[in-house]
Amino acid sequence: YEYQAEELTYFRGLDAVTLDGHNIILRSNIEIAEEVPIALREGAQGVGLFRTEFLYMKRKCVPSEDEQVEAYREIIESMAPHPVTIRTLDVGGDKLVSDIDLSDEANPAMGLRAIRFSLKEKILFKVQLRAILRASAHGKARILFPMITGVAEIKSCKNLLNEVKRELAEEGHAFDADIEIGIMIETPAAALVTELLAREVDFLSVGTNDLIQYCLAVDRGNEHVAYLYEPLHPAVLRALRMICRAAQQAGVMVGICGEMAADPLYTLVLLGLGFDEWSMNAPFISQVKRIIRQVYRPEAEQLVAELFELGSAPEAARRLAGEMNRRF
Amino acid sequence: YEYQAEELTYFRGLDAVTLDGHNIILRSNIEIAEEVPIALREGAQGVGLFRTEFLYMKRKCVPSEDEQVEAYREIIESMAPHPVTIRTLDVGGDKLVSDIDLSDEANPAMGLRAIRFSLKEKILFKVQLRAILRASAHGKARILFPMITGVAEIKSCKNLLNEVKRELAEEGHAFDADIEIGIMIETPAAALVTELLAREVDFLSVGTNDLIQYCLAVDRGNEHVAYLYEPLHPAVLRALRMICRAAQQAGVMVGICGEMAADPLYTLVLLGLGFDEWSMNAPFISQVKRIIRQVYRPEAEQLVAELFELGSAPEAARRLAGEMNRRF
Ligand SMILES: [Mg+2]
Ligand SMILES: [Mg+2]
Numbered sequence: 001y002e003y004q005a006e007e008l009t010y011f012r013g014l015d016a017v018t019l020d021g022h023n024i025i026l027r028s029n030i031e032i033a034e035e036v037p038i039a040l041r042e043g044a045q046g047v048g049l050f051r052t053e054f055l056y057m058k059r060k061c062v063p064s065e066d067e068q069v070e071a072y073r074e075i076i077e078s079m080a081p082h083p084v085t086i087r088t089l090d091v092g093g094d095k096l097v098s099d100i101d102l103s104d105e106a107n108p109a110m111g112l113r114a115i116r117f118s119l120k121e122k123i124l125f126k127v128q129l130r131a132i133l134r135a136s137a138h139g140k141a142r143i144l145f146p147m148i149t150g151v152a153e154i155k156s157c158k159n160l161l162n163e164v165k166r167e168l169a170e171e172g173h174a175f176d177a178d179i180e181i182g183i184m185i186e187t188p189a190a191a192l193v194t195e196l197l198a199r200e201v202d203f204l205s206v207g208t209n210d211l212i213q214y215c216l217a218v219d220r221g222n223e224h225v226a227y228l229y230e231p232l233h234p235a236v237l238r239a240l241r242m243i244c245r246a247a248q249q250a251g252v253m254v255g256i257c258g259e260m261a262a263d264p265l266y267t268l269v270l271l272g273l274g275f276d277e278w279s280m281n282a283p284f285i286s287q288v289k290r291i292i293r294q295v296y297r298p299e300a301e302q303l304v305a306e307l308f309e310l311g312s313a314p315e316a317a318r319r320l321a322g323e324m325n326r327r328f
Numbered sequence: 329y330e331y332q333a334e335e336l337t338y339f340r341g342l343d344a345v346t347l348d349g350h351n352i353i354l355r356s357n358i359e360i361a362e363e364v365p366i367a368l369r370e371g372a373q374g375v376g377l378f379r380t381e382f383l384y385m386k387r388k389c390v391p392s393e394d395e396q397v398e399a400y401r402e403i404i405e406s407m408a409p410h411p412v413t414i415r416t417l418d419v420g421g422d423k424l425v426s427d428i429d430l431s432d433e434a435n436p437a438m439g440l441r442a443i444r445f446s447l448k449e450k451i452l453f454k455v456q457l458r459a460i461l462r463a464s465a466h467g468k469a470r471i472l473f474p475m476i477t478g479v480a481e482i483k484s485c486k487n488l489l490n491e492v493k494r495e496l497a498e499e500g501h502a503f504d505a506d507i508e509i510g511i512m513i514e515t516p517a518a519a520l521v522t523e524l525l526a527r528e529v530d531f532l533s534v535g536t537n538d539l540i541q542y543c544l545a546v547d548r549g550n551e552h553v554a555y556l557y558e559p560l561h562p563a564v565l566r567a568l569r570m571i572c573r574a575a576q577q578a579g580v581m582v583g584i585c586g587e588m589a590a591d592p593l594y595t596l597v598l599l600g601l602g603f604d605e606w607s608m609n610a611p612f613i614s615q616v617k618r619i620i621r622q623v624y625r626p627e628a629e630q631l632v633a634e635l636f637e638l639g640s641a642p643e644a645a646r647r648l649a650g651e652m653n654r655r656f
Contacts, residue, residue: 102552107437110545112552120552149544150561151640187545188516189563196562196639210545216477217438217515217542224430224440224448233478234524235517311524312479 001264001291001328008286012043016289022297024271026289027085027279029257033071036078039282043289046082048205048279049144049257050075052128053091062124068131073138080139085182085205085279086132088125090114090146109219114147119156129164136176144205148183148190154200157181182255186210191239198250205279206243208258212236230313231260232320237269237307244274253277265324267291272304291328329592329619329656336614340371344617350625352599354617355413355607357585361399364406367610371617374410376533376607377472377585378403380456381419390452396459401466408467413510413533413607414460415472416453418442437547442475447484457492464504472533476511476518482528485509510583514538519567526578533607534571536586540564558641559588560648565597565635572602581605593652595619600632619656 016024027048028039039047055063055071063071076084092102092113105111118125132143145157161181168175183200185191186207198204212229213220215236220229230236247254255277260266262280264287270278271292278288303323307316344352355376356367367375383391383399391399404412420430420441433439446453460471473485489509496503511528513519514535526532540557541548543564548557558564575582583605588594590608592615598606599620606616631651635644 105547105550105552107435107547107550109435109438110541110547110553111550116553116556147545149546149556149563150558152642188543188567189545189561192543192563192566213438214542214545215516215520217475217517217538218477219433219435219438222433222435222439224433225438225444228444228477230478233517235477235520238520239516314480 001287001324003287003290005283005286008290011286011289011293012041014043014289014293016292018271018292018295018297018300020296020298024275024292025255025277026285027082027255027277028282028285029279030075030282033074033078035282036075040078042282042285044082044282044285046079046140047075047084048255048277050084050086052087052089056089056091062127065127065131065134068128069134072132072135072141076135076139076141083140083142083180085142085144087144087146087184088115088128088132089118092117109213115145115153115157116147119153119160122160126160126164129161130168133161133164133168133175133179134173136179137174141176142180142182142203144182144184146184146207147186147210148197149187150189150193151196151200154183154197158200184210184257185243185254186214186258188215188239191215191243194243194246195250198247198252201252203253203255203277204243204247205255205257205277206240206275208236208240208256208260211239211258215239230317231266232269232307232313232316234308234311234313234316237273237304237316240273241304241308248274255279262288264288264291264328265320268295268300268303268323269307269320271295271297272300272302294328329615329652331615331618333611333614336618339614339617339621340369342371342617342621344620346599346620346623346625346628348624348626352603352620353583353605354613355410355583355605356610356613357607358403358610361402361406363610364403368406370610370613372410372610372613374407374468375403375412376583376605378412378414380415380417384417384419390455393455393459393462396456397462400460400463400469404463404467404469411468411470411508413470413472414463415474415512416443416456416460417446418474420445437541443473443481443485444475447481450488454488454492457489458496461489461492461496461503461507462501464507465502469504470508470510470531472510472512474512474535475514475538476525477515478517478521479524479528482511482525486528512538512585513571513582514542514586516543516567519543519571522571522574523578526575526580529580531581531583531605532571532575533583533585533605534568534603536564536568536584536588539567539586543567558645559594560597560635560641560644562636562639562641562644565601565632565644568601569632569636576602583607590616592616592619592656593648596623596628596631596651597635597648599623599625600628600630622656 028044356372
């Protein structure tokens with residue numbers, strides 16, 4: 001079921017629609033503006049995840065507001081009318097110029113990173129929010145907050161965003177006053193309380209890489225335990241199902257932007273679980289789309305129900321690979 | 329609701345029974361044999377968690393099988409007829425003499441530790457299992473495996489245990505052939521698939537400290553994020569409820585041995601959630617027992633239902649503290 005790129009060019013201009021007419025939105029993950037032409041060529045319906053870390057890293061000082069506005073504006077304009085989902089800074093302070101010394105964190109993955117860092121370094125955070133808002137005047141932008149674990153963090157983000165909006169309005173800057181905000185669901189806590197979080201935002205985006213790591217308490221960069229990182233672990237499937245069901249009940253769009261979205265092995269699973277928006281590196285869009293266009297959604301739902309009957313990742317992986325090899 | 333020790337001596341000889349006759353088993357967490365007299369004095373019904381790390385640490389070489397047998401036997405004999413729950417080694421190799429170099433682990437809490445380490449260092453692990461089994465001839469021992477995330481790990485442990493039993497039988501050693509085995513539920517994955525894991529074991533023990541940390545992706549030893557460690561976070565309460573319900577449906581006893589068990593603030597919550605066996609440092613037993621003896625279990629269940637209606641840890645903490653101050 002993995003095709004060569006040249007076999008897939010046919011799919012670039014087509015919708016990602018199942019045989020029974022269910023539409024999936026396929027977007028691109030990007031890190032730098034240079035990836036935009038590839039995303040456009042591959043038919044991405046916008047950017048589902050713009051990682052802004054690149055702007056901040058490997059430099060002497062943090063990027064100025066104007067510099068960020070330019071970076072965001074360029075991408076937003078080229079993607080219009082599709083949305084560009086800008087994720088706020090998703091690193092720990094150890095990766096940046098910072099007054100907070102984080103070199104002594106015993107477990108940085110469970111430390112002061114992502115939204116925790118932004119909410120501590122409020123000035124830095126407000127500059128980024130100002131830049132995103134100012135850029136939002138040039139097309140359709142969305143804001144995505146990483147590593148949320150509870151409602152309190154979302155409320156802090158929204159308060160800061162409103163403060164920034166007032167400032168910009170007073171200063172006479174144009175911006176999208178109704179800019180959509182979303183959160184990453186990538187901690188087990190967020191998966192467990194998705195419906196509480198969903199009430200506070202316009203969209204959700206599941207970060208499967210981190211969600212799997214925290215669920216299984218496995219740092220997959222650690223060679224000694226990488227074997228435990230299993231996307232089809234029954235606990236992971238259950239967490240994903242809980243998230244999708246809670247999002248549907250709340251009437252909020254749920255996306256996925258982890259590596260699972262780009263791997264055609266998981267396409268039927270994600271379709272069956274009910275993800276609305278999938279974001280991946282652009283070169284993978286066509287092969288995922290090709291599979292989506294060849295199935296009825298209830299078939300995928302049936303397959304997922306079958307996977308839930310299996311008690312381990314290896315069994316689920318065998319069942320899934322068998323199905324994929326048989327059909328595609 | 330926190331009493332002085334001398335006011336509580338009255339409760340030492342009494343059962344931990346609710347006004348409607350529901351019995352809770354209160355056991356002691358211990359680390360060294362010197363804690364046994366305190367546990368006995370405080371009326372602990374056995375040891376719910378014997379941390380064996382102390383035997384292994386701050387020394388030049390790992391403890392011999394005979395040395396371990398002696399250490400376990402001493403505690404098992406003094407606790408008889410109550411059980412002593414011996415948790416197998418729960419550290420990373422960085423704390424031990426080991427051939428595996430773990431000094432480069434970026435996130436040791438998500439690395440090669442606890443059961444992962446034991447399953448890699450099988451010789452070390454088998455020596456510990458042999459020692460526990462040999463000591464089990466002298467009273468009632470139970471084996472507890474830490475940091476389980478899936479059925480495969482339990483099966484590996486059981487296979488090794490059976491291998492060791494065969495060896496011991498051939499060598500003519502006495503041991504409890506029906507020794508009970510249990511697992512720690514302390515990863516989000518284990519909480520999500522408790523009913524799959526429960527089928528494989530005789531009992532479960534929830535480690536709230538780690539469960540909370542992994543759920544929230546928070547290292548509570550990290551001063552920058554310790555504020556996010558919230559035992560009453562709605563996600564934590566949900567995880568605990570999922571575990572208790574799954575254990576009840578599987579007909580398996582579910583215990584708790586994290587710090588929540590020892591804090592009287594949480595006594596009504598844990599009673600309402602349905603934990604059967606609570607293990608804590610012995611000096612806390614009487615104050616927890618005092619509360620249990622003054623309530624009807626349905627009251628606690630009602631309180632838990634109310635906490636589940638609240639959307640954040642601070643709200644739940646206020647509601648709970650109000651109730652505790654009003655009643656005790
Ligand atoms: Mg992440
Ligand atoms: Mg632990």
